[in-house]
Amino acid sequence: xxxxxxxxxxxxxxxxxxxxxxxxxxxxxxxxxxxxxxxxxxxxxxxxxxxxxxxxxxxxxxxxxxxxxxxxxxxxxxxxxxxxxxxxxxxxxxxxxxxxxxxxxxxxxxxxxxxxxxxxxxxxxxxxxxxxxxxxxxxxxxxxxxxxxxxxxxxxxxxxxxxxxxxxxxxxxxxxxxxxxxxxxxxxxxxxxxxxxxxxxxxxxxxxxxxxxxxxxxxxxxxxxxxxxxxxxxxxxxxxxxxxxxxxxxxxxxxxxxxxxxxxxxxxxxxxxxxxxxxxxxxxxxxxxxxxxxxxxxxxxxxxxxxxxxxxxxxxxxxxxxxxxxxxxxxxxxxxxxxxxxxxxxxxxxxxxxxxxxxxxxxxxxxxxxxxxxxxxxxxxxxxxxxxxxxxxxxxxxxxxxxxxxxxxxxxxxxxxxxxxxxxxxxxxxxxxxxxxxxxxxxxxxxxxxxxxxxxxxxxxxxxxxxxxxxxxxxxxxxxxxxxxxxxxxxxxxxxxxxxxxxxxxxxxxxxxxxxxxxxxxxxxxxxxxxxxxxxxxxxxxxxxxxxxxxxxxxxxxxxxxxxxxxxxxxxxx
Amino acid sequence: xxxxxxxxxxxxxxxxxxxxxxxxxxxxxxxxxxxxxxxxxx
Numbered sequence: 187x188x189x190x191x192x193x194x195x196x197x198x199x200x201x202x203x204x205x206x207x208x209x210x211x212x213x214x215x216x217x218x219x220x221x222x223x224x225x226x227x228x229x230x231x232x233x234x235x236x237x238x239x240x241x242x243x244x245x246x247x248x249x250x251x252x253x254x255x256x257x258x259x260x261x262x263x264x265x266x267x268x269x270x271x272x273x274x275x276x277x278x279x280x281x282x283x284x285x286x287x288x289x290x291x292x293x294x295x296x297x298x299x300x301x302x303x304x305x306x307x308x309x310x311x312x313x314x315x316x317x318x319x320x321x322x323x324x325x326x327x328x329x330x331x332x333x334x335x336x337x338x339x340x341x342x343x344x345x346x347x348x349x350x351x352x353x354x355x356x357x358x359x360x361x362x363x364x365x366x367x368x369x370x371x372x373x374x375x376x377x378x379x380x381x382x383x384x385x386x387x388x389x390x391x392x393x394x395x396x397x398x399x400x401x402x403x404x405x406x407x408x409x410x411x412x413x414x415x416x417x418x419x420x421x422x423x424x425x426x427x428x429x430x431x432x433x434x435x436x437x438x439x440x441x442x443x444x445x446x447x448x449x450x451x452x453x454x455x456x457x458x459x460x461x462x463x464x465x466x467x468x469x470x471x472x473x474x475x476x477x478x479x480x481x482x483x484x485x486x487x488x489x490x491x492x493x494x495x496x497x498x499x500x501x502x503x504x505x506x507x508x509x510x511x512x513x514x515x516x517x518x519x520x521x522x523x524x525x526x527x528x529x530x531x532x533x534x535x536x537x538x539x540x541x542x543x544x545x546x547x548x549x550x551x552x553x554x555x556x557x558x559x560x561x562x563x564x565x566x567x568x569x570x571x572x573x574x575x576x577x578x579x580x581x582x583x584x585x586x587x588x589x590x591x592x593x594x595x596x597x598x599x600x601x602x603x604x605x606x607x608x609x610x611x612x613x614x615x616x617x618x619x620x621x622x623x624x625x626x627x628x629x630x631x632x633x634x635x636x637x638x639x640x641x642x643x644x645x646x647x648x649x650x651x652x653x654x655x656x657x658x659x660x661x662x663x664x665x666x667x668x669x670x671x672x673x674x675x676x677x678x679x680x681x682x683x684x685x686x687x688x689x690x691x692x693x694x695x696x697x698x699x700x701x702x703x704x705x706x707x708x709x710x711x712x713x714x715x716x717x718x719x720x721x722x723x724x725x726x727x728x729x730x731x732x733x734x735x736x737x738x739x740x741x742x743x744x745x746x747x748x749x750x751x752x753x754x755x756x757x758x759x760x
Numbered sequence: 761x762x763x764x765x766x767x768x769x770x771x772x773x774x775x776x777x778x779x780x781x782x783x784x785x786x787x788x789x790x791x792x793x794x795x796x797x798x799x800x801x802x
Contacts, residue, residue: 218800219800219801219802232802236802237786237789237790237801238786238790239783239784239785239786239787239788239789239790239791240786240787240790240801240802242782242783242786243783243787246779246783267765267768369802372802373801373802376783376787379780379783380780380784383776383777383779383780383783384780386772386773386776387773387776387777387780388773390769390770390772390773391770391773394766394769394770399766400762400763400765400766401762403761403762403765403766404762464779464782464783467775467779468776468779468780468783471772471773471775471776471779472772472776472779474772475772475773475775475776478768478769478772481769482769
């Protein structure tokens with residue numbers, strides 16, 4: 187028998203005490219690193235010298251957001267035993283697959299602050315704005331989503347309203363992030379990762395045994411709660427509907443997310459690999475583990491509260507956990523959403539500081555104090571905007587799809603720009619726009635994938651498979667293997683994808699974006715006369731604030747890593 | 761099958777515990793080193 191639909195609440199006093207302890211504690215942590223005069227570069231990347239413990243904690247905490255926990259539980263509930271794998275594993279691989287490219291990016295631009303800033307040095311304004319624009323939209327959506335998750339959680343587990351809940355979360359996050367920016371974000375990530383991972387270690391087994399332990403599996407099958415596909419570890423349904431579109435998104439989210447890039451520029455260069463590998467395992471195990479609560483709910487025959495699968499996680503916790511552990515689970519979710527929200531605020535402030543202000547006034551003309559003021563104002567404005575979106579009826583899901591697509595269109599041009607001297611600004615810009623133009627009608631089904639249109643789209647999508655796998659192989663094994671894997675994957679996939687992918691528009695659209703951006707970028711670059719000097723990027727992307735050396739300053743480098751006085755962008759010097 | 765599913769559910773918190781130990785050890789090492797050198801950890 188599934189349990190009753192009534193769930194226990196923590197009560198208004200307990201919830202307020204927990205929130206005060208959580209946000210008050212993180213605020214106290216940041217007071218310890220506060221400086222009377224904050225350094226503008228430290229505010230964005232903490233001096234590029236963060237150690238393993240903080241950076242691994244920060245990568246893990248940032249990548250685990252409340253939505254990833256909810257989505258993994260939903261995947262477990264919807265697709266059964268393989269569902270959380272098809273969410274968490276591919277999400278974890280996003281971190282892993284970006285690290286070889288991360289090493290290259292750091293080698294080319296060791297003291298940059300944003301990827302868009304590097305694109306400005308590499309190509310110019312239009313490429314920079316495309317990347318910065320998609321980063322801003324993505325971070326704003328993520329911020330909104332985390333506020334919504336916080337408000338919904340507080341409303342579910344206490345008598346407080348949704349509106350009060352999002353105000354508390356937004357205020358709490360802004361409070362500890364505003365003064366020290368990125369430095370506060372990464373330091374508090376350690377405390378938040380302790381909450382999240384510590385709670386996951388305790389909560390998952392306790393719920394499992396409280397809900398009936400191993401006996402729930404046989405009982406669930408006997409009661410007819412689980413279909414054969416949901417019992418199958420190799421479920422094709424789970425792969426095609428959940429896993430495959432996510433694999434296609436792996437590189438897009440890693441490239442398009444400024445929170446990842448910011449940590450890439452902040453961690454000590456020799457620690458990039460262990461940091462990213464640890465975060466991969468930490469993210470994967472935590473999110474898949476939490477997803478097991480959805481699998482349990484499925485076998486137990488539980489119906490989501492109000493029919494909303496997003497309620498399953500707090501519902502399972504409130505149903506099966508004793509009071510003290512329910513408080514711990516509450517902190518786990520608050521930790522997840524706060525760590526990502528503060529990273530989003532830091533990412534947004536960095537983009538506006540470096541890409542909007544820094545590049546528009548010119549390198550050495552940028553005033554670090556003005557930059558800091560702009561960064562802090564950006565955080566306040568972004569919080570206000572996210573609160574507006576969270577309380578309005580704005581459809582952020584559609585916007586998320588659009589931004590995800592834009593990131594997918596950017597992957598090949600961005601990565602190629604770090605390796606291939608021939609890629610021009612024209613090739614970058616036109617390929618992204620062309621990919622978006624083909625993606626949108628396919629994704630939103632403005633054109634029907636039947637008849638004569640279906641086959642060309644399927645051919646492009648099949649090429650897209652080769653592009654995705656080729657890029658992944660290239661990152662780890664180099665150009666020859668990457669090209670080989672890309673061609674082999676395209677040819678091997680063709681017999682299975684042609685006349686088949688037309689039924690899977692989400693997957694097809696993502697793959698088409700990769701294929702078109704690759705074909706156009708390659709086609710426009712291959713005959714290009716440009717031979718870009720990558721050393722230019724190092725010269726054009728450096729510290730803005732050289733008046734006061736950050737405490738965790740890197741060893742002295744040669745003058746070429748500092749910004750030139752003329753501020754001429756790289757492309758103008760070719 | 762029941763044993764396999766039980767192990768499948770419970771293995772994740774074990775891995776999470778291991779990662780938490782690795783991250784914590786790294787963090788406290790850095791904290792100790794920063795204190796010895798008289799500088800903030802970040």
